[in-house]
Amino acid sequence: MRTDRRVLVVRGSREFLLAPGDTQETDLGILDLPADATSGTVVETHLGEPFEVRRLRGPDLFDHLERTGAPMMPRDIGLVIGHTGVASGDRALDAGTGTGVLAAYLGRLGVEVTTYERDPDFAEVARSNMVTAGVSDLVDVRTGDLTDALDDLGDETDDGYDLLTLDTGDAPAVVERADDLLAPGGFLAVYSPFVESTRECVETARETGLEDIETLETIQRRMDFDERGSRPSTAGVGHTGYLLFARFRPTFE
Structure with a gap:
């Protein structure tokens, strides 16, 4: 069972639920989520495509x-x-x-x-x-x-x-x-x-x-x-x- 708090990584209709340190393959490149990523942080894939980190909310x-x-x-x-x-x-x-x-x-x-x-x-x-x-x-x-x-x-x-x-x-x-x-x-x-x-x-x-x-x-x-x-x-x-x-x-x- 995971013990880390996850966040949403979003760009348009693309939305991934990740934990700090996770790697996610997308159609816009590979995304490495930094361990210190917080809500509002912008991270880029290896192709330079930006995604925004957002806090997971109730809905x-x-x-x-x-x-x-x-x-x-x-x-x-x-x-x-x-x-x-x-x-x-x-x-x-x-x-x-x-x-x-x-x-x-x-x-x-x-x-x-x-x-x-x-x-x-x-x-x-x-x-x-x-x-x-x-x-x-x-x-x-x-x-x-x-x-x-x-x-x-x-x-x-x-x-x-x-x-x-x-x-x-x-x-x-x-x-x-x-x-x-x-x-x-x-x-x-x-x-x-x-x-x-x-x-x-x-x-x-x-x-x-x-x-x-x-x-x-x-x-x-x-x-x-x-x-x-x-x-x-x-x-x-x-x-x-x-x-x-x-x-x-x-x-x-």
Whole structure:
């Protein structure tokens, strides 16, 4: 696993993710990235063609992390962050790591993330991706099923997690334990591509006593602007899935 922070090396539509000291062959020549390269540095290939070094930013993760499946879209991640207000210093418990895009975004916010991935190969890729994103010190990728670890997680935090995020087929089983996992005022966010699973999670959240339950279908439409006028794009409706949000508000007597 790499331990160096990588950067983007860009020229027009050409974009390479490299670590300081790497060599990259391009159609414009061989590029040797200096060990001291920083954002804004201009480096040249052996043919004298310039490239610019840029810092890896959050949206770049979606394009450059190694994929093991369909990662959560940036617009869905934005809703999770916006609706829960998760911030630096918070603790998040996540299940269904996959590529790890959500975990990486949260880590770059300064959130301490514990994430579970069932597939050992996927988990290993996710760990490498956390190194690429520069958040391996904040994101703990564990191999296994979160439902098998629920009874032990209470020993890791006395106050509970500030955020519980789920992207798994057995999400309802975890939602059922949300009141044991979340800190007072903490948030639950469940992503699912299927409405049936989302409905089951909503019903479980109600039975568990969670509050502020809200479900959103995430759809975005691109706009087309040309000499004829302006209109929504006909390229597609932009549906990605369903997001359930809820909050743990315990009552004290």
